[in-house]
Amino acid sequence: MANHMSIWAVKGLRHPLLLTILLAIYVSASTDRHRRSNLPNLVTGAVLLVAGVVVVTAVLHRRLSGGYPIGRRLPPGPPGWPIVGNLLQLGQLPHRDMAALCREYGPLVYLRLGRVGAITTDDPSVIREILVEQDDVFASRPRTLAAVHLAYGCGDVALAPMGPRWKRMRRICMEHLLTTRRLESFSRHRAEEAHHLVRAVWGQRQQAINMREVLGAFSMNNVTRMLLGKQYFGGGKAGPEEAAEFMHITHELFRLLGVIYLGDYLPAWRWVDPYGCERKMREVEKRVDDFHANILKEHRDKKKKKKNKKGRVKEEEDEEDEDGEMDFVDVLLSLPGEDGKAHLEDVEIKALIQDMIAAATDTSAVTNEWAMTEVIRHPRVLRKIQAELDSVVGPSRMVTESDLPQLTYLRCVVRETFRMHPAGPFLIPHESLRDTTVSGHHVPAGTRVFINTHALGQNPAVWGHRDVDEFRPERHALPDGGGRVEISHGADFKILPFSAGKRRCPGGPLGVTLVLMALARLFHCFDWSPPDGVRPEDLDATEVYGMTMPRAQPLLAVARPRLAANMYNL
Numbered sequence: 001m002a003n004h005m006s007i008w009a010v011k012g013l014r015h016p017l018l019l020t021i022l023l024a025i026y027v028s029a030s031t032d033r034h035r036r037s038n039l040p041n042l043v044t045g046a047v048l049l050v051a052g053v054v055v056v057t058a059v060l061h062r063r064l065s066g067g068y069p070i071g072r073r074l075p076p077g078p079p080g081w082p083i084v085g086n087l088l089q090l091g092q093l094p095h096r097d098m099a100a101l102c103r104e105y106g107p108l109v110y111l112r113l114g115r116v117g118a119i120t121t122d123d124p125s126v127i128r129e130i131l132v133e134q135d136d137v138f139a140s141r142p143r144t145l146a147a148v149h150l151a152y153g154c155g156d157v158a159l160a161p162m163g164p165r166w167k168r169m170r171r172i173c174m175e176h177l178l179t180t181r182r183l184e185s186f187s188r189h190r191a192e193e194a195h196h197l198v199r200a201v202w203g204q205r206q207q208a209i210n211m212r213e214v215l216g217a218f219s220m221n222n223v224t225r226m227l228l229g230k231q232y233f234g235g236g237k238a239g240p241e242e243a244a245e246f247m248h249i250t251h252e253l254f255r256l257l258g259v260i261y262l263g264d265y266l267p268a269w270r271w272v273d274p275y276g277c278e279r280k281m282r283e284v285e286k287r288v289d290d291f292h293a294n295i296l297k298e299h300r301d302k303k304k305k306k307k308n309k310k311g312r313v314k315e316e317e318d319e320e321d322e323d324g325e326m327d328f329v330d331v332l333l334s335l336p337g338e339d340g341k342a343h344l345e346d347v348e349i350k351a352l353i354q355d356m357i358a359a360a361t362d363t364s365a366v367t368n369e370w371a372m373t374e375v376i377r378h379p380r381v382l383r384k385i386q387a388e389l390d391s392v393v394g395p396s397r398m399v400t401e402s403d404l405p406q407l408t409y410l411r412c413v414v415r416e417t418f419r420m421h422p423a424g425p426f427l428i429p430h431e432s433l434r435d436t437t438v439s440g441h442h443v444p445a446g447t448r449v450f451i452n453t454h455a456l457g458q459n460p461a462v463w464g465h466r467d468v469d470e471f472r473p474e475r476h477a478l479p480d481g482g483g484r485v486e487i488s489h490g491a492d493f494k495i496l497p498f499s500a501g502k503r504r505c506p507g508g509p510l511g512v513t514l515v516l517m518a519l520a521r522l523f524h525c526f527d528w529s530p531p532d533g534v535r536p537e538d539l540d541a542t543e544v545y546g547m548t549m550p551r552a553q554p555l556l557a558v559a560r561p562r563l564a565a566n567m568y569n570l
């Protein structure tokens, strides 16, 4: 009984109406005692009345109007506490908690997180309304403390609020960095990194391989070669100390960007900051900035050396390195700045480098680790992927980028991976710029928007109740069996790997190539199984929450070569 009472008390803490009932039961019990001891029960009655009125008024006010004139109703949502609002209703896996609220209250749910109003949804038509039909209203981002400290005062692309600065930075990405021509110029590097990936696995064949390390190195090397002209893994140009510093700050950056920092919702929390979160943000901010300053210095020194060698600088012109490509930092150093300035500000270049590293590496590595996990859990799927690779590529050459559009079944596998394990549980939070109406509900300016991509992929109303939990790539096959399977949201918005509208991912095509290439090479070159003693179906698939949503534990898997030995030495 005591146990039951404590469970109800905990539930009561999360639900004010329940607490009122508990309070009423308690007070009437004590009233009984008071009666027996002849104490006046007038005071008890008054306390009960006032408590009831306060809570019921607060709840009604919040439910009916949310502080807005009746008729402009906020979307439905759970009642919240004064000051903290609904923060206590969110636990370690907030995407799952918000999904449960959508099941209970409907496709669009309103929450109050401390002083911040928020909406969340996992419904394709509401998502389309927010990201496409009302793109102008919802294309901003909240100024979180992590964004201020870790993205150069929100001066980057990914975390910047809507405004002329974001537009300019995004244009630089689209017109100078992520163009088809520029990306093609790195295809040779990508092929080399795909080969290193196969070699790294071959070197550890027949033993349990930590796939997080191998896949992380593949993504990181691809991105840093393109961005900084350096490899940090596998004997590239960077020294071990620099590589260790790079890894450390990148991990810290991801971790801090993923934290839900209470100081963003309850300003008083910042005075206490019991876990030193903001102090850590400032520390990482300094180390990241030093690292980027060093990268800029190296590139400028290299440029000077070339100038001395040639006796002239080809300003404003593509300046290729000895391999024939300009890395992104070279490109950024060659661009003119704002208002007629000769160059971009250093802080602008650093913010862009930072964004690309954060946005490009973890997303593709996490997706690859989940895809490998699901395929090893389902040997039937592995056999189908390999049959396709054997027919499109054959046993006597390696997969190339030109094969990727033909790998129809593998593309379905990647879509299914994005359905069940999107790179991030939510899109990066959006924010509304002005008052608006969504699905008939009032949404005030400054509302934070949590698009729950994880819950979208698990939504039985979208995917059917029968096999929503099952990894079944066939569900993405095109009806006529032909054509190219696209790895994007499509017209139905049933999956949302790269988002849509103004803030959609500008690196989608590169991301898809990195994911497909790694998987195609790994499944073409090797057979895969879990470590000895683990059955495929018992391979753990628990996730942890963060800006991206990796497996709780790194994937360990055993590779057995399936091509002739000479193929691995090419």
Ligand code: HEM
Pocket (backbone or CB within 6 Å): 157, 158, 159, 170, 173, 355, 356, 359, 360, 361, 363, 364, 367, 423, 424, 427, 428, 429, 430, 496, 497, 498, 499, 500, 502, 503, 504, 505, 506, 507, 508, 510, 511, 512, 515
């Ligand atoms: C599998 C790989 C990738 C996935 C799944 C992915 C996914 C996403 C998602 C979901 C967003 C948030 C969109 C929103 O909030 O509405 C995003 C934003 C972004 N991504 Fe990616 N991405 C990937 C790879 C890349 C790559 C390779 C780059 C660049 C080299 C990149 C650069 C960015 C940038 C700059 C933004 C911010 C856009 C903005 O706010 O305007 N991403 N990405």
